[in-house]
Amino acid sequence: MKRIAIVIVTIGILILGGVVISMYENNHKSQSNRSSATVTKSHTNHKGKTLVVYLSRTGHTQEVAQLIHREVGGDLLRLTTAKSYPKKYQDMxxxxxxxxxxxxRPKLRGTLPNLxxxxxxxxxxxxWWNKNPMAINTFLNHYHSLEGxxxxxxxxxxxxxxxSSVSELKKNAPEAEFGKGLPITDDQMTRAPELVKNWVKEIGF
Known part of the structure; x- marks a missing residue:
């Protein structure tokens, strides 16, 4: 009976040891996978420090800005004018x-960041009227030079x-380089996540 008991205890110890080893290996693999994913994500933006800045009245531009920020990282800044635009579309x-x-050059609220x-x-x-809001020019003109x-x-x-907004931007930031823009119309807003993802990939992020 003692010999049988010793065998049963030995088998139990071996089984328990196998379970512990298996749990350790699975946990170690899981931690390694999470670490790799984090490293990959942190190296997705190879174009230096990034700022996503926007002016939004109805929320559409804000939605697109947040989608872009999710893809490229960096900092997110919303511009607001000191005097709010009228709520009625025609008045605006x-x-x-x-x-x-x-x-x-409408005055902007708050302090603009050092770029x-x-x-x-x-x-x-x-x-608006085929151009960017003039407050965007206020933002660009705030900086002595956007060279680099x-x-x-x-x-x-x-x-x-x-x-015709891009030509307007170039007049107000002549030292800056300009990459390919992303226009999204009202009827494309439901596809905005897809459009943003494809555009970001196309321009190399």
Missing amino acids: LATAQSEQDANA DDYQTIFLGYPI KTIYPFTTSGSSGLG
Whole structure:
């Protein structure tokens, strides 16, 4: 009986040892996989420090900005004007037209960041009267020079695409480089995640 008991105990110890070893190996593999995923994600952006900055009135541009930020990382900044635009669409368009006619530079709220450490800027805005809001020019003109920066415009609109906004941006940031822009119209908003992902991949992020 003693011999049988010793055999049973020995078998039990071997089985328990095998379970412990198996659990350790599985846990070690799981930790290794998580570590690799983290390292890969942290090295997805190879174009230097990135800023995603945008002005949004209806929320469409903000939605696209957040999608871009999710893909490229970096910092996210929302621009707001000191004086809010009218809520009614037609009144807003009238204000936008008046600002364009006057080549105005609407005052922005808050303190704008130092861009010295940023190499890449994703700049988003709605298209009004075929152009960017003049507050975007306020942002660009705030900086003495954007030399060494690459700007990727992204826009939202009813049907205007980028409009003539890129040429306007280039006039207000002549030292900057400009990459391919991303225009998203209202009827494309449901596909915005796909469009952003494809664009980010196309421009090398």
